[in-house]
Amino acid sequence: MSSVQETIFAIISKEAGVDLGKISLDSTLKELEIQSLDAVQIIFEIEDHYKITLPDRDPNFDTESVKGLVEAVEKLVAEKQSAAPASA
Amino acid sequence: MRRVAITGMGAICALGHDASATWTAMREGRSAIGPITNIPTELLNIKVAAEVRGYDPLAHFDSKRLVLLDRVSQFALIAAREAVAQSGLDFRDDTRGERTACIIGTGIGGENSHNEQSSRFYGDRNPRVHPLAIVRVMANAPACHVGMEFGLTGPSFAVVSACASANHAMAQAFEMVRSGKVDFAVTGGTEACITVPTIKAWEAMRVTADDTCRPFCRQRRGMVLGEGAGVFVLEEYEHARARGATILAEFSGAGMSADAGDIVLPSETGAAKALAGALADARLDAHDVDYINAHGTGTPANDPTESKAIRRVFGAHADALCVSSTKSIHGHALGAAGAIELVAAIGALREGIIPPTANFIDADPECDLDYVPNVAREKPVRAVLSNSFAFGGLNAVVAIARAT
Numbered sequence: 001m002s003s004v005q006e007t008i009f010a011i012i013s014k015e016a017g018v019d020l021g022k023i024s025l026d027s028t029l030k031e032l033e034i035q036s037l038d039a040v041q042i043i044f045e046i047e048d049h050y051k052i053t054l055p056d057r058d059p060n061f062d063t064e065s066v067k068g069l070v071e072a073v074e075k076l077v078a079e080k081q082s083a084a085p086a087s088a
Numbered sequence: 089m090r091r092v093a094i095t096g097m098g099a100i101c102a103l104g105h106d107a108s109a110t111w112t113a114m115r116e117g118r119s120a121i122g123p124i125t126n127i128p129t130e131l132l133n134i135k136v137a138a139e140v141r142g143y144d145p146l147a148h149f150d151s152k153r154l155v156l157l158d159r160v161s162q163f164a165l166i167a168a169r170e171a172v173a174q175s176g177l178d179f180r181d182d183t184r185g186e187r188t189a190c191i192i193g194t195g196i197g198g199e200n201s202h203n204e205q206s207s208r209f210y211g212d213r214n215p216r217v218h219p220l221a222i223v224r225v226m227a228n229a230p231a232c233h234v235g236m237e238f239g240l241t242g243p244s245f246a247v248v249s250a251c252a253s254a255n256h257a258m259a260q261a262f263e264m265v266r267s268g269k270v271d272f273a274v275t276g277g278t279e280a281c282i283t284v285p286t287i288k289a290w291e292a293m294r295v296t297a298d299d300t301c302r303p304f305c306r307q308r309r310g311m312v313l314g315e316g317a318g319v320f321v322l323e324e325y326e327h328a329r330a331r332g333a334t335i336l337a338e339f340s341g342a343g344m345s346a347d348a349g350d351i352v353l354p355s356e357t358g359a360a361k362a363l364a365g366a367l368a369d370a371r372l373d374a375h376d377v378d379y380i381n382a383h384g385t386g387t388p389a390n391d392p393t394e395s396k397a398i399r400r401v402f403g404a405h406a407d408a409l410c411v412s413s414t415k416s417i418h419g420h421a422l423g424a425a426g427a428i429e430l431v432a433a434i435g436a437l438r439e440g441i442i443p444p445t446a447n448f449i450d451a452d453p454e455c456d457l458d459y460v461p462n463v464a465r466e467k468p469v470r471a472v473l474s475n476s477f478a479f480g481g482l483n484a485v486v487a488i489a490r491a492t
Contacts, residue, residue, distance in 0.1 A: 036389070037352050040294050053133075 004077060005070045011045045012066070025067040052076040091325035092265045092339040093491065094434065095177070098170025098276075100163050101316030101418045101428050102138035106170055110418070110428065111435040114443040115464050119417040121300045121312050127284055134296050137282050138314035138419025156220060157233065158198035159280035163317035163424070164230035165237060168274055172238055175321035176333060177272065180239045189270045190235040190244040191261045192319070193253030193277035195423030195478075196286075197227030197246075203283040230278045234319070242270045248423070251383070252476040253277050254318065255426035255484035259342035261322055262486070271324045276427035278317035287313065293352075295387050301420070303384035303413035303445050304391045304459045306452040311385040314419025318427025335491035337434050340471070341370025347481025354390050354477055359383075359397035362483035366473055367401070370487035374402045376471045377409065377487075379436045381429045382459075383475040384413020384445065385420055392454035394475065399457070410467060412460040416446035426476040426484065433472040437490050440468050 001009075005025070013020040016038040023032065029039055043054055046069075054072060099106065102120035103113035113120065121138045129135045140163070145154055148166055157165070172179070179185045201224035208214045223229060228246040235244045243264065247257035254277020261275035290296045290313060297309035328335050343365025347358035367374060383394055399406045414432045421428055432443050441464050448461035471489040478484075 035350070035353070037350075040292065043294070044292055 002070070002074065004074045007049060008046060008066065008070055008073060011049070012042055015041045015045055023066060025070065026065055028065050046073060050077050050080070052080060090266050090268060092262050093323050093325045093328040093333070093335040094320050094337045094339050094488070095323045095328050095333045095335060096171035096175030096321030097336055097431060097434060098167035098174070099316065099318045099428055099431050100140060100166045101421060101424070102140055102314055103418050105143065105166070107431050110431050113417060114414050114432045114435060115441050117417060117444040117446040117462060117464060119300065119446050121417065121419055124282070127282060131284055132287055132291070134287055134291050134298050136298065136300065136312055137287070138312060139282055140315055156223065158201040158224040158229060160194055160198055160200070160278050161230045161233045163280055163315070164192055164276070164278035164319060165233055167276060167278070167317040167319035168234045168237070171319045171321050172274065175323070177321065177323070179272070184272065185239040185241045187270050188240045188242045188272040188274065189261050189264045190231050190240040190242070191247060191257045191273060191275045192231040192234060193247040193249070193257030193423050193427070194227050194230055195248065195250045195253050195279055196281045198225035198229060199281040199283055199286060201225050203285055234274055238274065240274060249482045249484070250478035250480055251420065251422050251425055252478035252482050252484040253423035255474065255476040255486050256344065256482070258320065258426065258430070258486055259344060259484055262339045262342055265322050265324055271327060273322040274319060275322060276317060276319035277424040279422045279424040280315045281422065282313055282315050297386060300447050301386040301416045302447040302449065303382065303386040303416050304395070304452065304455040305448045306450045308386045308388070308391065310387050311415070312419045314415070314421035315424070316418070316421050316428055317424050318431055320427070320430065337437050337488040338491055339486070340372065340489045341366050341487040343367070343369055343485045345483045347483070349481050351481070352479055354393040355481060356393050356396045356400065358481055358483050359394055359475070359477055360400045362485045363397060363401040363473065363475070366485040366487045370471070370489065372471050372487060372489070374405045377473055378467060378469040379433070379442050379472045380409055380411045381433050381472065381474040382411050382413045383477045384415055386413070386415065390477065391452070394477065395455045395457050406457060409458065410442040410460050410465060411457045412443055412445040414443050426474060426486065429474050430486065430488070433474045433488055436469045437472055437488060440466055442467055442469070
């Protein structure tokens, strides 16, 4: 399990009160019975943790799998790291 | 039971600085949503709003007075002046002021002053906070300033219920006039919360659109923030008739309910209860209603839920109803929304013109009513309901009918 994946699973578990063991890469937020307000809190915690901004529009919270979220975050984190030396 | 007349109307919002300019834009479906100009936008992802533009506070208040007034109180006063002038009532006459309630809703209160002081304190690390910060920020300030300007010494307070504040305030004022507790009321709602932190907070909730507000259509992407105020003079009906006042409409009823469910997700049952409550309170049959000014925020969740609630209450008559959301052009003015939208309800009633739902592209199968897309419609209107459904699951629907 990548560290991003581990962190995201932990955030989902904490924010939505879902048992960590129930979360897999293939689960959708809908299957995990995550309400929209919990979903936006999950996004906020992820953004705040990595200091990144996830796309605002059409996040498809309900239908998109956790895998999609993990990949999006990994991509943004990688972009941030490659940009970091210049701005540091 | 006593009846209640509306004898004065005032408004300021993105559509214009008075009720008549506001109604004209509504009738034409002319949107005032556009790029934000009054505040810095570099930190914003959502860069559109329905701001009150071309507004110079000094044209309305001298600088000595202005220091006391947050933008939210300024808007309330401007709308109240228009409404009181139209009513032709002098509240300083005899005991009239004592017999008048002043109830003004706001969702947030003095957000601009709050933001300004916080910014000095945390941003500039300036430890000196303005001595009038408290009286500018307090949510009852608009009601107080309106009361002071016109000498209203009856029951006076603010009503706070997020996006339903204005309708709850007007419902309360209406009840007081109807019951005989007072003979007049100056009532409505006001909001001025387009600040960088507020918009960031709305962005974080992911319910705001980045293009424009498109209620009930398939391409809707959320709400757009607005601002402004609407204020009305309510008066015991026979008193208004006896003095020969122009009765804009009869304020005929109000229905209120709480979902006691989710803090944000709307409930069809809760909304339907408020709609049915308003009809019953106004002694109207479903068939008497020709137009509903919808809450119609343009969010994915509100619009289908509201449509289902209307269908549930109106049955087959739902298909004969015109339902439109003027938020498509003046944005969502939160605690002022119901008051600004009452201007649309009164306009429809008096002129037989239904203001359209602007920015409408394609129909959404989840929203299956007649939303009067993009173009106003001529139709005789006997009675109108105006919906407000707030975060927290607080619902308030007001009913008005043609003056007889």
